[in-house]
Amino acid sequence: MTSTPSRDQLRETAIERLTAADVDAPRLAAEVVLAHALEITRTQLLAGPAGPLTPDQLARAQHDLDRLVNGEPLAYVVGHKEFYDVDLLTDARALIPRPETECLIEHALKVFADRPAPLIADVGTGCGAIAVTLATHLPQAKVIATDLSPEAIELARANAQRLDVAARLDFRVGSLLEPITETLDLLTANLPYIDDKDWPYLARTIRGHEPKMAFIGGPDGLDLVRGLLRDAPRVVRPGSLILLEIGAYHGDFVTEIAQQNFPHARVEIKPDYAGLDRLAVIEI
Ligand SMILES: C[S@@+](CC[C@H](N)C(=O)[O-])C[C@H]1O[C@@H](n2cnc3c(N)ncnc32)[C@H](O)[C@@H]1O
Structure with missing residues (x-):
């Protein structure tokens, strides 16, 4: 034996x-x-x-x-991943939250920490990383979280319940801003921004296991950002803020798209901790 x-x-x-x-x-x-x-x-x-x-x-x-x-990612095998200061459930229903997305959280919290009752929407919420983390830090906020994937929304809902913020989150399935009719104080999105042609070169842990729809953003990676900003004037007002996580080489393009749709907005591109363009800040 x-x-x-x-x-x-x-x-x-x-x-x-x-x-x-x-x-x-x-x-x-x-x-x-x-x-x-x-x-x-x-x-x-x-x-x-x-x-x-x-x-x-x-x-x-x-x-x-x-x-x-x-080739399965470690976060899927163990079923959770730390993001900012929360621990999120992770599985193949949604993209694993990445540390560079924490730049968006930091900026949002700086601006909204003292605002009374802001209405926030996080589009393409995935496992709920942005929506749920903002809700845990902003107890006065209501957060609408949307995704085209019903499976991702299920996972985001589980994260909201686990972190005890589900009562202030409103989950909706749909494309971009379609499910939103309200006027927002803050619109956040980390939408897919990889060029179609770059997909075959991504790591095998990504290609084999994470949802492709969480990565692919059309021929130049900007299809979803274009669609979002085209419709965004409908859901914001002067004084609202839009925060978008963007591709490292998209800063100039996103600035141009933002200015086309919001000619009077102040647009700034901020780098992540690796010094790469990562966050578009659009002050309406
Ligand atoms: C890069 S992931 C971001 C996930 C999460 N927000 C994060 O930061 O970790 C992009 C998300 O957008 C969703 N998505 C793709 N196309 C969409 C669309 N047309 N409308 C809404 N969400 C979409 C994907 O399902 C995916 O969950």
Whole structure:
């Protein structure tokens, strides 16, 4: 009869497997995924007694490692991801929130922290990263969260319930601003902005597992931003703010599109922490 490996042995073989499979940061990924499978923290994994695993624990760990080796993103395997200061449920129904989107959150919170009862809409909410995070920080705000994908909206709703803000969120399925008739104080959107032709070059963890509709923005990546800003005059008023996460090479184009639709607005493009154009600030 063969005995199950110890935690240490499993950790070592997991690192070897993930390294061979070209998984990003294989040591970290191995430790995070094993801790998840064993239902302990990473610190407990590293510090705890290195005794043999139960057959159930081993089966769970092997299953999760197989998923990583097959190119599934770590956030889908463990089922959650930290974003700004919240922990969000993540799965294949929606894009995994990215750290560069936190620039938009910071800007919004600076402007709206002291505003009484702002009405906010987040278009293309995905797992609800922007909508839910803003709602947790702005207890006086109401937030409409929309997406073309009903599956993404289900996940966003689960995140709102988990973070206890669901009562102030209004989820709607539809394209761009179609589901919105109200006049907004803040409109946020991180819409798909990858050129169609760049899709084949994205990482396999993205192409094989994240929803394509969360990335593809037409021949120049700007179709959705164009559509949104064309219709946006209907849902904002002087004094409203529009914050858009944009592609790193889209700053000049987005400025031009914003000025066409809002000739009197102040438009500014702000860089992310990597110094790349990332946030369009449109003050109406
Ligand atoms: C880049 S993801 C952003 C997700 C989330 N807001 C975030 O920042 O992590 C873009 C989202 O836009 C949604 N989407 C794509 N086309 C859309 C459309 N025409 N109208 C509304 N949402 C759309 C996708 O389903 C996806 O959830």
